[in-house]
Amino acid sequence: MKKASGCCVQCSHGRCPTAYHPTCAQAAGVLMQPDEWPFVVHVTCCRHKAAMHELTVGQKVICKHKNGRYYQCDVVQLSKETFYEVNFDDGSFSDNLFPEDIVVDCAQLGPPPQGEVVQVRWTDGLVYGAKFVAAHVIQMYLVEFEDGSQLTAKRDDVYSLDEELPKRVKSRLVRREIIQESKRQRVINSRYRGDYIEPVIYRAIME
Structure with missing residues (x-):
């Protein structure tokens, strides 16, 4: 039966938008494990x-x-990056803070103990209170595009060619075949080839 209500749970990997009803997830073999607040x-x-x-x-x-x-x-380089996870006083959280976002010198002292109260310098320049949860070492990938620009991204933001792409990615995907098609040289139909005049000759006639 089609119902207009029901709670969904979202994939916990990065910003993956995939969500399931719990019973549907269980039937589909989706991994679901208890986690901490x-x-x-x-x-x-x-x-x-x-x-x-x-x-x-x-x-x-x-x-x-x-x-x-x-x-x-193309993937051109692999590296490791440390991210800090905290729970803010207002109930929100962040799991992609850099060590330098913590007011204390974590580069020298290392990550704070779990549960310790810390001060976080946010992107708006203000400092907010939070509790430290954990430090995560994440594999990062430096990729290079055809225009020569480079970008460092997490695994959740990079898709191999054999992976199923989310709809939001498919809608913004620029395929190489489309680019090549737009650059393909036009060919004169053989039926009208005898009537075709080269542009250089045409300009000379007009002059």
């Missing part, structure tokens, strides 16, 4: 369960360009 439950959608293998240097992938469109590009 504020997550309550950790969900791994089918895409991240089946296709989240590590990428290698030289591999062709799909990633978001700075212009907001998705293009095919």
